[in-house]
Amino acid sequence: MTAARGRSLRSWTAAVFAVYFASGLATSAWLTRIPSIADSLGLGPAALGALLLTQTVAAFASVSASGVIVLHLGAKRTLALFSTMVAVGLMVLGAGVTFLQSLPVTVVGLLLFGLGSATWNVAANVEGTALERGLGRSIMPMMHGFFSIGTVLGAGVGSVAAATGVPVVWHVSGMAVVVFALVWSSLPYLQGAQREALLRRQDLQPITSQLTIITGTLPVVSRDDDGVARTPGDGPDSSGSRSGAAKDGETPLSMRAAWRDPRTVLVGIFVLGMALTEGAANDWVALALTDGYGAAESLGAMGYGIFVAAMTTGRMSGTWLIDRFGRIFVLRIACSMALAGLAVFAFSPSLTVGLISLFLWGLGASLGFPVGMSAAADDPVKAAANVSVVSTIGYGAFLGGPPLLGLLGEAVGVRNALAFVMLFVVLSFLLIPWLRPLEAEREGPSGRGGTPSR
Template sequence: MVAVLVFFALNGVVFGSWASRVPALAEQIGAAEGALGLALLGASVGMIAAALITGGLAAAYGARLVLGVSTLASAAAVPLLGLAPSPLALGLALVALGACVGAFDVAMNIAAVTVIRSTGRPLMPVFHAAFSFGGLIGAAGAALAVTTGLRPFGHLAIVGVVVALVLLVFARQVPNEARPVAEEVEVRGPAPVRRPVLWLLAGVALFSAVAEGASADWSALFAADYRGMGEATAAFVYGAFSIAMAITRLFGEWAQRRVGGHRLLVFGALLGGGGLVLTAATPVTWVTFLGFGLAGVGLAYMFPIALDLAAASGRRADGTGGERELSFVTAIAYSGFLAGPPLIGGIAHLSDLAVALGVAGVIACVIAPTALAARAAGRRESETAGV
């Protein structure tokens, strides 16, 4: 379990490190906002492509091997961002990094499923808490690099070395799920794309990605431009969202045991969506902090529980399986990170950012009926299989 927690934190460190250096990377390539935005799409493209195939690779070769290779590849790819001389070069480097991190992400979640099944504990939100705290560590390291005048290549090279060293220490401790028995390999079941329950769980993850991305990308700008906060104070608004999400995930096992996965999705969606709508509608400073804090609490469980339920829906009679299902839902969710920023930005351009955040809140609330529909679809599948 500890090794898997470490890899979740490492994934967060990689993301938090390079994402926090975007302003410096923009200066490095001399890109305007439009060109930079296109370059940044490269990461999402790479992540989606990798997520689509990683489940099959993990099923064939084991999550431990795929996780080790993708982690090492991420460590090698992240410094390349600091060498990019143009928007095109940065975009290509981000496609490569996105593919590595996407495979890393899917493989670590599959390893987490193995731990959950072996312990019988609903730990997926706790693993994602490690990712959240890793992201905060990565962002703090980036801030230190900026204050010391360290250029992106030097900073990201250090990150890559640290990730590689931690990999060497913990790689062999990652659990590998037992290979399925021969009869179970023969009966793989329907493809994920043909299962309504997986499309609905993918919808939960997709809507969560849009709402989470809106909170992360636009909270500081909204606080500064629409609520009149100074730049430093506005940065704390994003901090309130991130820290609330990270801390809430630490209590995920307790909450999931007492409330249940589908109910947590419903309650969290209404709380998180309501927080964003409250923030958008109320021009009061303390309400802005409260609203984004509620969004962090409400959205904390959406993505990890959707992945947990997807993997559970693919579990075979011998206790193995779920890799393809988890990979499918993850790939759909990544499209939310791809489409979310231009969606929210476009709405803000046509109206204003307060309206755009309100729309993001409504999208989060849609998770509630989607989760209920996923529970009903799962029950229908179970009844059909039992006939």
């Protein structure tokens, strides 16, 4: 590798890390101020749950269209457009909460945030996948680690802002400016589009052909030199020009078959339980600390920071742990930790113990969603369809979780309502055997496949 190429790759890597870091900052900017948002708008738990649902619905709609958007705009232009949308959404949200105390304006801000953040994340994953190909090695866990670092730092800023009485509008608007500056200063160093063009000239499979796997939603349509539109699984030569393509008679993108596959559906239910475990903390921990434990808003933001710090720790160490001890063993320990942390947080009379339990909860919840996605993609021939099914089922937690927990919180209190999530953690624990690696199952106990027993 020449010195110039090495510098170029380092700059590209730093730019991608910055994009992920900025996404974490943006996410934590408003989540840490949920107690202030609820107080300013006069929202109880049920109404707050409905408000949170607006962001989730917008994100779900956005991610469903993200494949087409990234395909037509490219990752760089998509990041430019949708990070701007996120920044504007944060400012509108802040104005609605502080200046206008208007629920409709706040809803508009959350809709803009949801629409922008979901497609931003998909575009970042596309650019990150291109970077991995350029580097010739996997660094995706580190990329998502930088997102988590952003959430931790953002939670710290939110805690200070809440403790010092900084109005929501100035806090989230300041973070919006930082996020906008980080992303736009990184754009000139992103090289995914150039690399993809080079791959097309070399007749190799470009990154955008993997958008079905990255988004889990839409098939990608490209055009051959003769102008004929084809999906990645089509073409006269199925053996040499397509990476991971199906052989004759196989149907790798058969959604009907994926929905009928028991393992895929059960992996999806596992992901749903763990996604609810993670999402419940993101949405409700700060309010549970202020309303349930009677803590100050700054401690509510700190509690969220503890949880995301634990998530960061778990995800940064998860790859090594799974390689060392096996997927099944690690997931059983993780689910047990999540269940224990959640139970202590819901029922402990001590605020100090409750804060400590958040770290245990975060560690346990950290690996469920990403490992579930990996399990869905165990069979490379069926990966796109299986990941799509698992993603769709998992998103049910983000769609149904906020209003359900809000209604329960209205009746029994937010902290007690979180105990309901324990049922889903138990369900996910019982489904862990279905996440055994398929390759290890095929090899049996005599091969490399001691892994399933772990």
